[in-house]
Amino acid sequence: MKESFAKKLAFQLKPGNFIAHLILLSVGLVLLYPLVFMVLAGFFTRDEFTSSIIGLLPIAKAPTLHNFFVLFYGSADAGIQKYFINSGYRTIYNTFWALLTSLLAGYVFARLRFKGKDQLFLILLGTQMIPGTIALIPTYLEFARFPFAGGNNIFTGGSGILDTWWVYFIGGPSLNIMGAFLVKQSIEKIPYELDEAAKVDGAGTFRIIFQILLPLQLPIMAFIAITTALATWNDFATPFFYTSSDKLQTLPAAITRLSSAAASPGAIPNWPLIITLGLGMTVPALLIFFFFQKYIVQGLANTGIKG
Template sequence: MPAELRAKIMNQFKPIHLLGHILLFGIGLVLLYPLIFMVLAGFFNKTEFMSTVLGVFPIPKEPTLDNFKMLIFGTTDSATAVYLRNSVIRAVYNTFGALLTSFLAGYVFARLKFKGKDQIFLIMLATQMIPTTLAIIPTYLEYARFPFAGGNHVFTGGSGILDTWWVYFIGGPAINIMGTFLVKQSLEKVPVEIDESAKIDGAGTFRLIFQILFPLQLPIMAYIAITTALAAWNDFITPFFYTHSDYLQTLPSAITRISSIGVSPGAVIDYPMIITLSLGITIPALIIFFFLQKYIVQGLANTGIKG
């Protein structure tokens, strides 16, 4: 073994380094403990879970895979498969919608010249300061009074688009303000001469946007896709406030549905199933962030934003 390699290995066993590794391991264990607990709790059935005094790392006497089968295949609760499907559809639809609207809006504000452009952009940014909770009631009334839908004649009566897929389709691909801002900032760093050269070579507006400028913004697009997908996957407000039919619910809604069983006198809340559903919401988000976090950093760095 080369002397340098031997010295490097021995250096790792110095007391200060061993202490550092132990400290980092302890911190990592503390951070991962909730996830470990959720995985272990998923192997319980609700009867054993309620009758067991849980330790730091709960181990069931009769482990079962029913909760995980329910989450993945919907074997014990067919509605769960519908919730999972709806969550995936929402995440994919919102992501593609946000990518398209953010890039086009960013291109408009970065490249086109028209009166009031800066004022409109500032108004858009100002809407980001409005808390989401303040928009719940106005949004509900907007959906309820949506003209010519749900029995509405113009602006009165009926239920509008409440409790329909239109709640997701119309509310999903709205302009992503943060994404628009990032695309605008990034495109302004791209020389205008590229546009002029492309037009001289015969490229039209469509080709200029999607074949020349869009590939230059891939890190920004990756950031928008990741953050939008995570937001749609974890969204609880939209299905909870604007829908009530079971076939329209998502995974976050499933937790509320199962928890409500405990309202009945004498009913036993299925905590292992609730925890497993929560695990189904958490793990995809962790996987996406863990493997794609470099695109988040790269996307923000390309806009010149420091944080």
């Protein structure tokens, strides 16, 4: 065992390996620096932060936990806890629908045969090339006129479902095209004889999907869940453009609201609190990625996509 350990140590200490590890360590420290800066800045008060010369590693002379208490307990802004809850609900809701639509759409395009299937799938994939910002105004008009020219004021258009929970309930779930593509690629690798054997045993379509094919798609579904959860958690555009009520805002909206003080004449933004809230947004996303990154690799590997 000692001999084996010595060989491994000698291999690791080879000049080429040592330099490679040194480079990776340096890159890792650079990538971690923003997170370290955010943590250290959270110990500042607003007055000290604005009056100090901030270096690469800001060290507060009179450290305080006030900003972290605000982050976790909302002591200075009661809405912060509500923003956390809204962000969490949206993330769970959108992730559930992304998984469901990806599985069903992937099955349809992988197993069913109908005229124009390939052309329709190519059109759906083509929509992924359209930047999301282009759809902001059409989506706004769609929400403002939903249903029947606004419903609440049919003659002038009304406000439709703008600034209501329906923005999240209707506008949130949609066909996850990339997820459907990954599920389709994975299902096509599964022999169709498996479906036929299940049908002989009396299994219907939904039983085949959820009891036979779904267990084989778990790495793919985990990948879809992780990417959708991260995108929804960090989503700023939806609450910013389509809602205005405080009760509907999410955590990115809280940061925007505090940052808006910078535009007020003579106002001093509470940068330490803003940075701490940004830390609250970043850490959950980092934890999700850190603990579930292997599923991202497995999910892409199962579809035959190489990166």
